[in-house]
Amino acid sequence: MSDNNLTSEQVTAVQAVVDRVNSYQESAPEGTVEANLREGLAEAGVQLSDDQVSALTHEIEANGSADAGQVLR
Incomplete structure (x- = not known):
């Protein structure tokens, strides 16, 4: 996987979403992490591939x- 198509600002936005999801993932039911990750990415305006x-x-x-x-990477 390559992040060559993502700007540093986009990677920073993705990391913010990941950090938010990390904060409550331990008690999340299966599938919640991915759903919340996708929702946060959409809110941040960053599109990532399914992979x-x-x-x-x-x-x-x-x-x-x-x-x-x-x-x-």
């Missing part, structure tokens, strides 16, 4: 957090 959203979702669910810049 990118899946990678972020997996990282959040597996590790409780995600570094958007690293995951989207």
Whole structure:
């Protein structure tokens, strides 16, 4: 996955969304993390591919957090 198409501002916006989702993901039912991630990205005006959203979702669910810049590389 490459973030070459994302500006640094977009990566920063994605990280803000990821941080928000991270803050309540531990008690979230399955599917909630991805849904909230997609909702936050839409609010931020950033479009990611399904693969990118899946990678972020997996990282959040597996590790409780995600570094958007690293995951989207």
